[in-house]
Amino acid sequence: MATKHEEQIDGFKFEQRHGKERVRVGRVWRSGENGRHVFVEWNVSISLLSDCINAYVRADNSDIVATDTMKNTVYVKAKECSEQVSVEEFAIILAKHFTTFYQQVTTAIIKIVEKPWERISIDGQPHDHGFKLGSERHTTEVILNKNGALRVTSGVDGLALLKTTQSGFEGFIRDQNTILPETRERMLATEVSASWRYYFESLSSVSNKSLGFTEKYLNVKKVLVDTFFGPPKEGVYSPSVQATLNYMAKAVLGRFPEVSSIQLRMPNIHFLPVNLSSKANPVIVKFEDDVYLPTDEPHGSIEASLSRIQSKM
Numbered sequence: 001m002a003t004k005h006e007e008q009i010d011g012f013k014f015e016q017r018h019g020k021e022r023v024r025v026g027r028v029w030r031s032g033e034n035g036r037h038v039f040v041e042w043n044v045s046i047s048l049l050s051d052c053i054n055a056y057v058r059a060d061n062s063d064i065v066a067t068d069t070m071k072n073t074v075y076v077k078a079k080e081c082s083e084q085v086s087v088e089e090f091a092i093i094l095a096k097h098f099t100t101f102y103q104q105v106t107t108a109i110i111k112i113v114e115k116p117w118e119r120i121s122i123d124g125q126p127h128d129h130g131f132k133l134g135s136e137r138h139t140t141e142v143i144l145n146k147n148g149a150l151r152v153t154s155g156v157d158g159l160a161l162l163k164t165t166q167s168g169f170e171g172f173i174r175d176q177n178t179i180l181p182e183t184r185e186r187m188l189a190t191e192v193s194a195s196w197r198y199y200f201e202s203l204s205s206v207s208n209k210s211l212g213f214t215e216k217y218l219n220v221k222k223v224l225v226d227t228f229f230g231p232p233k234e235g236v237y238s239p240s241v242q243a244t245l246n247y248m249a250k251a252v253l254g255r256f257p258e259v260s261s262i263q264l265r266m267p268n269i270h271f272l273p274v275n276l277s278s279k280a281n282p283v284i285v286k287f288e289d290d291v292y293l294p295t296d297e298p299h300g301s302i303e304a305s306l307s308r309i310q311s312k313m
């Protein structure tokens with residue numbers, strides 16, 4: 001049985017969705033603790049699966065939720081949030097609106113990226129209304145079906161990490177095209193993109209207010225970072241980006257029972273050894289794990305996901 005956003009037309013299967021991407025909204029809550037302002041900036045993408053096939057095949061727009069209306073809804077809901085909400089909660093609020101308000105909409109997919117505005121401190125004192133831009137971004141994706149089936153993922157993007165030692169790469173395939181030397185001493189740099197899925201499977205299971213998504217986000221990010229680096233003095237040896245990625249994914253699933261799976265993307269950002277020579281002077285600069293040429297292209301691309309195997313009990 002075809003769902004309502006797909007149909008058989010002239011012997012073809014037709015599937016469609018529509019939405020609005022990159023709706024930007026900033027929200028200030030002025031009633032924070034100690035009179036402190038809270039500020040967030042979100043970039044929202046909405047995609048709706050809905051029964052509006054007539055618009056495609058019969059030039060009949062009567063079932064269309066205008067993407068302009070979707071954009072406006074972001075501002076309306078931001079206004080309605082009189083108390084601070086996390087980026088995940090805001091995505092759930094939007095998804096709930098689209099799937100309950102419109103009979104035509106069967107599923108809402110909401111993706112949001114939060115811009116990393118961080119409260120500034122002046123002489124060690126947190127400022128009441130001053131913010132500066134940080135680096136990595138908190139992300140979320142919420143998929144909500146009309147029947148209440150829910151998928152919530154949180155993530156981090158652009159988490160740039162580098163360590164100057166405790167990294168190597170040995171024992172890989174060597175053939176006629178291989179020139180990379182084996183090493184137990186190299187720089188390791190990456191920009192982690194992670195997304196992890198929570199166990200909630202229905203709207204009713206997240207309806208209480210003590211969700212703590214932001215705290216969980218910070219905790220997961222800390223485990224990712226701590227596992228990448230190891231203890232402050234000795235660190236932890238990385239035999240490859242692949243192995244480190246897996247340690248990080250395992251640490252998150254080990255620490256957070258409410259997380260059912262995690263996906264990690266960790267480009268290997270290369271810092272090339274600098275050796276300079278000329279005919280006259282064979283050794284102008286000799287690389288001694290000290291002078292590097294930083295690059296961003298090309299880079300290795302390494303990604304994996306780790307999921308709990310669902311018990312059938």
Ligand SMILES: O=c1[nH]c(=O)c2[nH]c(=O)[nH]c2[nH]1
Nearest residue numbers: 169180239240241242268300
């Ligand atoms: O950690 C690494 N994994 C690779 O797959 C790879 N390939 C490569 O050239 N260097 C590295 N390093």
